[in-house]
Each structure stands twice: as C-alpha cells, then as structure tokens.
C-alpha cells in the first residue's frame with residue numbers, strides 16, 4: 567500500500583514528500599516533534615502529547631501553524647490514509663522556510679508542519695519484550711534543555727548507533743556524577759525491592775508521556791515510586807531495569823554493559839506494567 571504524508575496543508579505520496587532546502591528544521595534543527603502511539607486505530611494519550619508539543623513550541627517561541635482541533639483532524643486523516651491500526655504517528659513543526667540566518671526569521675514566516683504515520687509490528691515487539699533488550703551506557707553529552715522535544719538529536723543518534731555496534735538496542739546517558747539521566751529515545755527505570763525508581767522529570771530528561779502514565783500504573787500495582795537519580799552501579803545491582811517510550815511501551819532491559827540485570831530475564835514488575843499499561847492510557 568502506498569504511504570501518504572501530510573506536508574504543510576497537503577497530503578502527498580510519501581516517496582515524493584519534500585520540504586524546502588531552507589526549512590529551518592533541515593538547516594538548524596530548529597523545530598520540535600512528537601511521536602504518539604496508535605492502537606486499534608485510535609490515538610493513545612493524544613491530550614498529553616499535544617500538551618507537551620505546545621510546551622516545546624512555547625519554550626522555543628514557535629507558533630503551531632494550525633488550531634489544536636485541526637491538528638487532531640490531520641493526525642487522524644494521516645493515520646486513516648496510511649491504514650494504520652497499530653503503529654505510530656509522527657509530527658514535527660519547524661520554524662519554517664527562510665533565507666539562512668541563525669536568528670529568528672520575520673514573524674510572517676509560517677512554521678512548517680509534517681505528519682507521517684506507519685504501522686508497527688506489534689507481535690514482533692511483544693516477542694522482543696518477552697526476551698528483553700540489552701543496553702549500554704554512554705556519557706551524557708546533550709544540552710541542558712532536553713526537556714524540550716527538539717528535533718536536534720545528534721547525541722541521541724550517536725548513542726543509539728554505539729548501542730547497535732555493541733549488540734545492544736538502547737543507550738542510557740550517564741551524567742558527570744554517575745547518575746543515569748535517560749535513554750537515547752526512552753526514559754530509564756530500575757526496580758529495587760518493591761520500589762520503582764526513575765529520575766525526576768526536571769530539565770535533565772524529557773518528561774515521557776509513557777512515564778507519566780506509568781506513574782498511575784505503578785500506584786495501581788501497589789508499588790512504590792521513588793523519583794530520584796540512580797547510578798549505573800545501582801542499576802547493575804537492581805532486580806530489574808526497563809525503558810519506556812510511546813513506540814516501545816515498557817521494554818525490559820536484561821543486560822547493561824554486558825552484565826546481566828537480576829537473573830538476566832525480563833522481571834515481573836516490568837512485565838506486569840507492560841501488560842497493564844493501556845488500562846491507564848487515554849484513547850481518543
């Protein structure tokens with residue numbers, strides 16, 4: 567089936583969908599994005615994703631070039647035109663097209679928006695989650711505004727590639743004090759006793775929507791949540807470790823830097839949280 571992309575007001579064949587060479591996203595990574603899960607043809611946690619998008623845009627002083635209601639229509643139309651039942655919808659907004667100059671262009675430059683959608687192999691993801699994934703650790707080398715979901719992801723790209731080259735699927739960033747911040751495209755968690763530990767959502771991490779929903783799931787499972795930084799040594803000694811993201815949900819991490827976590831298999835807590843996650847998510 568041919569894929570379709572929404573680009574600045576038009577639905578175009580995906581293969582030929584283009585933005586201008588002077589789009590500021592292309593030249594300066596001057597833009598933000600969101601990735602929202604699609605389940606059974608419905609958006610998962612749209613409200614929270616849109617709220618985070620608005621926050622990212624506000625922080626960078628980029629204007630959303632359409633109403634929230636219109637954006638909702640475009641997201642659904644893109645999902646429908648790509649016949650996605652289970653997958654993801656991606657959207658990005660950049661500061662628009664203007665002659666190259668670092669400072670903002672004049673206010674009449676309209677921000678550019680692109681929306682794509684694609685199916686995910688849900689059964690394949692489940693099989694991956696049943697086995698768990700390996701992670702490596704890499705030094706934190708990002709700017710101090712990673713709370714903004716900016717399209718500037720070069721450190722994340724390099725970290726993910728390093729993971730791949732070492733036979734792993736995720737890289738956890740570690741700050742100068744030895745504390746894990748988050749994964750290259752996920753939030754990072756460990757389980758210590760009956761307590762689930764994750765770094766507070768300050769400026770050191772992106773406040774994952776999956777993370778936010780999981781906070782409710784953790785309470786419902788009768789577990790304790792401790793929002794505090796944890797070290798790599800603590801993670802290696804933990805009962806369980808896992809990563810979260812809208813495209814992965816709760817993904818058990820069974821090895822970190824080639825050392826097994828717990829008994830080297832997905833833990834009960836991560837597996838239960840994964841199983842029950844959608845009970846706590848909003849569908850629309």
Ligand code: PMP
Pocket residue numbers: 601748749750751752753772773774775776777810811812813
């Ligand atoms: N941290 C980073 C750096 C990410 O890229 C992502 C995924 N976009 C997350 C955390 C998880 O966020 P979410 O649960 O909203 O997908």
